[in-house]
Amino acid sequence: MGNCGSKKAEKTVVEPEEPKPSAVPEEPVEEEPVATEKPSPEAEAEPAPTEEEAEAPVAEAEPEASTNAFSAREDPDPVVPKGLPDVNVWHPQSxxxxxxxxxxxxxxxxxxRVVGSGHSVWDAVVPAGFAQTGEGDWLIVFDNMRELAMDGTRVRAQAGSNLGVSPRLPHFEPITTDAALAPSAQNLTRPFSWEESLCYFLDQQGRALPDLGGISHQTVAGFLSTGSSGGTTQYSLLDYVERLRIVDGKGDVHDVGLGDDLFHAAGVGMGLCGILTEVTINxxxxxxxxxxxxxxxxxxHPDVDFFSTGTPGPEGKPRPALRTFFEEDRYTRLMWWPQKGFERLVVxxxxxEAPADDFEAYPYVEMKPLDQVGASLLYTLLGNVGQADAIxxxxxxxxxxDPQGSVVKGLRDALAKVDVAEAALRDEMKGALTATDDHKGWLEKLGHDAEKxxxxxxxxxxxxxxxxxxDDLLAGAINSEALAGLSWLLDKxxxxxIGxxxxxxxxxxxxxxxxKPFFADSWYRGLPMDNQIDDLILPTWFTEIWIPYSAEGGELEKTIAVLKEHLRGDGSYSSAYEATGAYCIEIYAARRGDTFWLNPATGDENVLRIDIFWFGRNEADPVATFxxxxxxxxxxxxxxxxxHWGKFKPPGQGAGADGLNDLTRPYGDAFRRFEAVREAYDPDGVFLTPYWASHLGI
Ligand SMILES: Cc1cc2nc3c(=O)[nH]c(=O)nc-3n(C[C@H](O)[C@H](O)[C@H](O)COP(=O)(O)OP(=O)(O)OC[C@H]3O[C@@H](n4cnc5c(N)ncnc54)[C@H](O)[C@@H]3O)c2cc1C
Structure with missing residues (x-):
């Protein structure tokens, strides 16, 4: 049996850390270099059979005490870790x-509730009003249950195994809408390195997962529980999940696979049917x-006919239709920057490709680290208008x-180069600046006279x-008045x-x-292209909309056309900006799959995913405003x-007469089956929080 070398905590109950006084992040964790020599690959495994292909349904296992080799103990009875927690966070060892x-x-x-790596909306993870100390509900962190073992081409992974490197999350600022105002949550989980991850372990065995998301910080259980997925229509990791070990709401253990209702409900179950302790993946x-x-x-864009115009690219070269682009055998991700005057697509x-002895890695670099800081400063100024303290x-x-101040210099240079040669643009800009009477006061704070x-x-x-x-900012000679004035002006x-x-x-x-004009890397380092974005410097929140598309239905083309029209606003810069904001929209696709009833890609068609970005340090609540x-x-x-189950959703709305709501209706009977299983395995609602009760209408 292999072991990824997880550290064991000295105690099962961890003392709370002192709250951090501010939102200042810690220094980044150094990543260790990865060994280059790897064993030769074994034969490729067949994907797990689909539900239809599976043989006669297997009867569900009787509730049993744990027989899992990972957690074998002499004591046959379930045990509570020694002593009740004086904090509300448990770190079980078995x-x-x-x-x-x-x-x-x-x-x-x-x-x-269980927290994986805390990359979902915080309220979707923890009990309502979760506090680490005092009388309250409990949270489990699986940082002591991260063992890994190969069984032929299958890997058995304990639930706390991170897919890849996991820097230091949950954040100082957990992903919640009011976090910007209370940025002092403590870290609950420990960072883990590449070498301690599931992907690294597999790579060392000559094996791989067929798909990974844009980041791989997640735990294997957290990734599955929300139906997460990367940018390919060829593979879905969910098709490779073969067995789950689950502790239900009565404390009983189940070892389930294809054909077991609990398997189909709990795989993408947001932790509501039970706690996953182990996952077997082909x-x-x-x-x-x-x-x-x-x-x-x-x-x-030469690489794809994004707006479905049918026009060729440079030198008359044909451009693939968006659907073709997504359906071909490759991994893809589009970043759409729709701001008026910019309107760019990053493809x-x-x-x-098969590993070769002479393979040379040229890792993808998304953004230089200081550019992340620069973008973050710009967004912080734009998203906290007049809030001198936050800024x-x-x-x-x-x-x-950035002790050298190159970030501020870069922003200064970028602003200095803004081209306002167009008279109409200048007029619209001046109109916006002077639209309200308070502009004189704001400009005064900035040291500028409105008469000018x-x-x-x-x-x-x-x-x-x-x-x-x-320049004053660089020299440290700026007062909060001027800072507030600067953010007001930049907002206007x-x-x-912005373009x-x-x-x-x-x-x-x-x-x-x-x-190099290309990148080349191992599967596990290359596929999660956003891993290098620092969650604390550029905290990003999302709502992600999954749209099934067919060859004939035109859903894909219609969606992009509708969005494009909407993002124009009334044609003016100000109304376009109101719709687009300053951030981008990620567009990718996922493979359909019915194994797990609440997989957001369930149904007959692959899905288009529209992932709307929001800068997490903005003052406003995107669920209400954006x-x-x-x-x-x-x-x-x-x-x-x-x-997407792990990202932002409209406020919970209960259920209609049919027992469904906007969130659950697209699943129809599959949701009803899910709910029946959830009720049977968690009759007292030990895992059910008000967040999920109201969002699912249960
Ligand atoms: C920067 C960023 C990039 C992202 N990129 C992508 C992407 O490319 N594709 C994509 O699909 N998603 C993406 N996501 C979303 C992310 O994959 C999901 O939110 C995922 O669920 C996070 O996994 P986690 O380990 O952090 O789990 P958490 O967020 O901690 O938990 C997720 C859910 O799973 C439950 N859970 C966790 N562990 C267990 C367990 N052992 N048993 C039962 N329930 C459990 C939790 O209670 C919670 O309901 C991204 C998120 C961020 C912040």
Missing amino acids: EMEVQGIVRQARAEGKKV TIDRFNIRGTELTASAAS WQATA DDYLQVVKKR LVGEDWHTQLFERVATVL LAPYI PVLGKFIPDGVNDING FPQFWNLLREQGIGYRL
């Missing part, structure tokens, strides 16, 4: 301890990937990361003032300057930051969709 915790919680009328031969990333106009695509807090982070907003050259003087303020100017400023971070052409426009737009246009 499945039997998990059973004990659940039974104890049930007896005391408490809720128990694997394929290890592979490498090779690909490119190209940024160009969304309308005429990342890669194909798999000032963040400036401490910037200074720590006259003549042809009004904007030059204003930008000079901004440059001086940024944003619709007009050129984004162009600084997202230049046109082939990404060659790694010194995401609804997209949910409503698509619904009004008759485009059916499901939402």
